[in-house]
Amino acid sequence: MSEPQTSISQPSHDEFAALLEESLTGAALQEGSVVKGTVVSIEKDVAIIDVGLKTEGRVPLKEFGVAGAPSTLSEGDEVDVYLERVENAAGEAVLSREKARREESWVRLEEKYKNNEKVEGVIFNRVKGGFTVDLDGAVAFLPGSQVDIRPIRDVGPLMNTPQPFQILKMDRRRGNIVVSRRSVLEESRAEKRGEIVARLKEGEVVDGVVKNITDYGAFIDLGGIDGLLHVTDMAWRRVNHPSEIVNVGDTVKVQIIRINPDTQRISLGIKQLEADPWEGIAAKYPVDARFTGTVTNITDYGAFVELEPGVEGLIHVSEMSWTKKNIHPGKIISTSQEVEVQVLEVDPDKRRISLGLKQTQENPWVAFAAAYQPGTEIEGQIRNITEFGLFVGLDGGIDGMVHLSDLDWSKSGEEALKDYKKGDTVKAVVLEADSEKERISLGIKQLGADPFEGAASSDKLGKGARVTCEVTAVKDNGIEAKLLDHDLTTFIRRSDLSRDRSEQRPDRFGVGEKFDAVVTQVDQKTRKISASIKALEIAEEKEAVAQYGSTDSGASLGDILGAALNKAKDADEEPAEADAEAAPKAKAAPKAKAKRAAKAAADSESADGASAEE
Structure with missing residues (x-):
């Protein structure tokens, strides 16, 4: 089926x-x-x-x-x-x-960002460099610098609390949003600030609370707006730090000094509520009057001294000490030290008082000038040696200077300076004491008489005087020598070494060798004595011709030479009666003189013979 x-x-x-x-x-x-x-x-x-x-x-x-x-x-x-x-x-x-x-938020946030509107969000996490904010699904970044107007230490009270923000930047492709809480606060404060500023007036006295303290002043909350109380407006006296006057949280009464309508900045002052101590300052502190004050501050250029609360004067470093130059003021006085000062200058407009410390002490330059007249002999220790002289310590902590030119009568300054060293005790004569220029001139050579002046004024050292010299140095252009009978030196040029050109050679002389010469010039200004051997030879030749006659008198050359030699022989016998020290010189001189006389006679004979032949 x-x-x-x-x-x-x-x-x-x-x-x-x-x-x-x-x-x-x-x-x-x-x-x-x-x-x-x-x-x-x-x-x-x-x-x-x-x-x-x-x-x-x-x-x-x-x-x-x-x-x-x-x-x-x-x-x-x-x-x-x-x-x-x-x-x-x-x-x-x-x-x-x-x-x-997030998608919904991005659409909404982009619209508000375009219209520059504020958005609401919640800070929910801390990240590197700032915080994360939930903008109703979209996550934004809040930089640390944009959290508040001033840096805040504790952000805890702001976490997980809905509050307004301003979008600074958006990038949807990268999913990046940057917001700011600070800009919202500034805008709100600006509105509130404008309202408060409109109510305030310059010169008005108001109460405020110290909100913050810095090195340069304090910020005072005037009920929603801050004003600056600068350290220089806290008191008429010097204030090193604002904490000396106010503390955070204090309620203070201040005066509005200035309001800037453009920036809405308010300057405040406390000292303006008290009387100005500089009123009538010139009458209270007249010039040249002395007062006692306290050192409040030390700088490189001087020290400030408080004469009374709110009134300070300056001791410039140049007015600290009569003797201590180029030294820091702190090595002379110290802070909080009480000192006596003298008023040097008062400028009420610039609120300045110039003070002097050294003026309250005896001026050692004036004291020295009064105690030691020029010509007074003093004694001191060499404190310093420079290229232009010696500095000798004197009474009162001051120094006197011995210039190179005042060290020695006969030596050069550089040569004489080698005879001294730092620490030596020396005697000197006061030449000049100038208290205004703070300068004391001393002389060491003035302790003795000027040998040049004494010798130059005597007949023994006038022009044409015969001198005995000793060679001290041989140079290419001549020789240096000292005058044996005088504490003086001379220089004989090459052309003055001899009448004979072949003998005008400096190298034929040796150091220590003695010779005779004639003084040709005495210069008082330059303190120089010029001498010449050549001039002596010419003078002796003239003397021989004058004594023995020329060939025109009938005397022959042999007669002249014989007479000169006989006279030289007689001179050789004279030293036996003289002292032993003068004998060599006396013996040598007549022989040289005889030789020069003979030579002169020969030259004269030759000249006469030549004339006869003509």
């Missing part, structure tokens, strides 16, 4: 339409888009959501909550979710509420 055939029922028109609509609805749900769904149930920490597909999707409840707050989702709620996949390996739809919120 054959089995009956099973008939397949055909769907009705309505059923086919419903199936078609269902198919079209499923196809409309595209992966990667935001779709609407309904919460079917909630299982522990997961919400089961139906988005119209064959199966539901599962979304963690935490994705439905706001950072720092629990989720309020319940069954039947309609929510927007992001469809990542229609079906995974488990046959479920893959949904994400967080991605859906």
